[in-house]
Amino acid sequence: MQFVIKKNELLTGLQQIVRVIPSRTTKPILYGVKIDAEFNRIRMTAYDLEIGLEILIENKDQEQVEVLQVEEPGSIVINAKFLLEIIRKLPQQLVRFNLKNHIATIQSGAAIYTLNGLDSREFPLLPQVDDDEKLTMASTLLLQSIQKTVYAVATIESRPTLTGVHFKLKNDILTLTGTDSHRLSNLKISVDTLKEYSFEEAIMPGKTLQELLRILPASEEMVEITLADHQMLIRYDNIHFYSRLIEGTYPDISRIIPETFRTSIKIGTKNLIESIERAALLARENDNHVIRLHLRPNQTEITSTSQELGKISEVIEPQTFQGEELMLACNARFMLESLKTIDTEDVSIQFTGPGSAFIITPVESDTNHLQLILPVRLNHA
Amino acid sequence: MDQQRIAMRVQLLQERIEQLQSELQELLLVVHDLATENQRLSLENAHLHERARKYIDKQPTVEGEAMHYLRQLYEEGFHICNVNYGSLRKGDCLFCLQGLERV
Ligand SMILES: [Zn+2]
Numbered sequence: 001m002q003f004v005i006k007k008n009e010l011l012t013g014l015q016q017i018v019r020v021i022p023s024r025t026t027k028p029i030l031y032g033v034k035i036d037a038e039f040n041r042i043r044m045t046a047y048d049l050e051i052g053l054e055i056l057i058e059n060k061d062q063e064q065v066e067v068l069q070v071e072e073p074g075s076i077v078i079n080a081k082f083l084l085e086i087i088r089k090l091p092q093q094l095v096r097f098n099l100k101n102h103i104a105t106i107q108s109g110a111a112i113y114t115l116n117g118l119d120s121r122e123f124p125l126l127p128q129v130d131d132d133e134k135l136t137m138a139s140t141l142l143l144q145s146i147q148k149t150v151y152a153v154a155t156i157e158s159r160p161t162l163t164g165v166h167f168k169l170k171n172d173i174l175t176l177t178g179t180d181s182h183r184l185s186n187l188k189i190s191v192d193t194l195k196e197y198s199f200e201e202a203i204m205p206g207k208t209l210q211e212l213l214r215i216l217p218a219s220e221e222m223v224e225i226t227l228a229d230h231q232m233l234i235r236y237d238n239i240h241f242y243s244r245l246i247e248g249t250y251p252d253i254s255r256i257i258p259e260t261f262r263t264s265i266k267i268g269t270k271n272l273i274e275s276i277e278r279a280a281l282l283a284r285e286n287d288n289h290v291i292r293l294h295l296r297p298n299q300t301e302i303t304s305t306s307q308e309l310g311k312i313s314e315v316i317e318p319q320t321f322q323g324e325e326l327m328l329a330c331n332a333r334f335m336l337e338s339l340k341t342i343d344t345e346d347v348s349i350q351f352t353g354p355g356s357a358f359i360i361t362p363v364e365s366d367t368n369h370l371q372l373i374l375p376v377r378l379n380h381a
Numbered sequence: 382m383d384q385q386r387i388a389m390r391v392q393l394l395q396e397r398i399e400q401l402q403s404e405l406q407e408l409l410l411v412v413h414d415l416a417t418e419n420q421r422l423s424l425e426n427a428h429l430h431e432r433a434r435k436y437i438d439k440q441p442t443v444e445g446e447a448m449h450y451l452r453q454l455y456e457e458g459f460h461i462c463n464v465n466y467g468s469l470r471k472g473d474c475l476f477c478l479q480g481l482e483r484v
Contacts, residue, residue, distance in 0.1 A: 182472050182473065183475075303420070305416070310413065311413075311417075354428055356478070357475060374472070375473075378424055
């Protein structure tokens with residue numbers, strides 16, 4: 001194997017790759033990045049058996065400057081974090097790779113490194129995902145959709161299904177749902193499926209989606225999503241992102257969304273967020289980050305008390321108020337995480353009672369986004 | 382006044398101030414406790430109102446023995462929903478409450 005490559009191309013790729021490298025594993029080869037020099041491109045692969053990432057580096061036709069020259073194909077596995085450190089510190093813009101008997105020589109200017117590699121035949125193969133059927137959408141839309149739902153998934157749960165976001169496709173509407181059974185986020189977006197798409201639903205691991213949030217850029221360029229039986233593949237530009245899917249049946253959520261309300265308010269999103277943030281300063285002390293909401297016709301009062309520190313109370317005037325006066329307690333963190341996904345000026349909150357879930361939706365938005373939070377019951381006697 | 386007497390008076394004064402301060406602290410704590418208690422009571426009051434309301438609104442629904450048993454299990458801190466069935470719950474659960482028709 002022998003090739004010359006631009007340092008920056010390699011660096012950008014490796015920086016993405018190391019995100020997938022496990023911090024602890026019983027299989028040392030998984031600390032490695034597999035580098036394949038093919039006819040006119042380099043393929044870098046990291047795979048922790050759950051999430052796989054493949055990055056291709058090649059000369060693009062439209063580009064005048066060559067980023068890569070493969071002189072002799074080959075393949076090797078090198079410790080990814082170590083390689084990244086080395087590449088980062090190289091003095092020159094060009095890097096020459098040489099491989100002989102599992103020993104890689106990396107040369108840039110006067111600097112020469114000799115690294116022991118591992119046999120790439122030992123490296124696990126990425127899952128085979130048949131990509132005949134793809135769902136495409138703008139990268140930024142996928143990012144926003146994930147952000148608006150993944151925060152609500154369970155982090156520790158005896159039931160793995162709740163640790164992922166449920167994707168469901170029906171009649172060109174993609175529905176994403178995340179819930180930890182105390183709160184829920186449900187988002188519907190329209191997508192174009194060019195042909196009859198057989199994929200109906202899948203549960204994507206929360207961890208996978210958090211990684212995607214870091215890897216995908218907020219651009220209008222298209223992302224291709226392919227879902228197979230237990231695996232998914234997401235392609236963006238020269239990045240191929242693989243992940244295992246969560247098996248199991250996702251719970252039916254249609255029946256837990258309340259339809260009649262006792263009290264409804266519309267209120268400035270930013271004001272409410274800031275006020276809850278202040279109240280949360282005291283609520284940090286208690287287990288559930290409990291704050292209290294007192295809804296009155298012209299006043300929404302937010303209070304929190306702490307035995308040691310005292311009390312915070314703040315009043316905001318809602319834009320509109322409908323229904324009856326109501327008082328309830330809720331988890332400040334849950335409120336904030338929900339409200340921060342709202343990108344409209346005002347937010348609508350509809351309450352059924354102090355012991356029943358309330359609904360948060362954006363006001364005057366094209367986005368069909370519904371969030372549900374259960375209040376905290378304090379009279380547990 | 383000689384210096385010794387002044388010193389003594391200063392000391393006495395200081396002691397009185399300290400005593401007043403600790404009394405003040407105690408009172409502040411009492412005030413705080415009362416305020417917290419007040420808030421708790423008004424919240425409880427609101428909850429009771431809520432319950433009374435439901436009680437009146439609902440007219441006695443036919444709540445079979447099974448339902449009663451499930452509700453009891455739930456109140457004792459277990460999930461009764463098919464999502465998390467049998468596991469200990471931390472806080473209320475959307476799926477359980479849906480089963481109990483409280484959502
Ligand atoms: Zn439950």
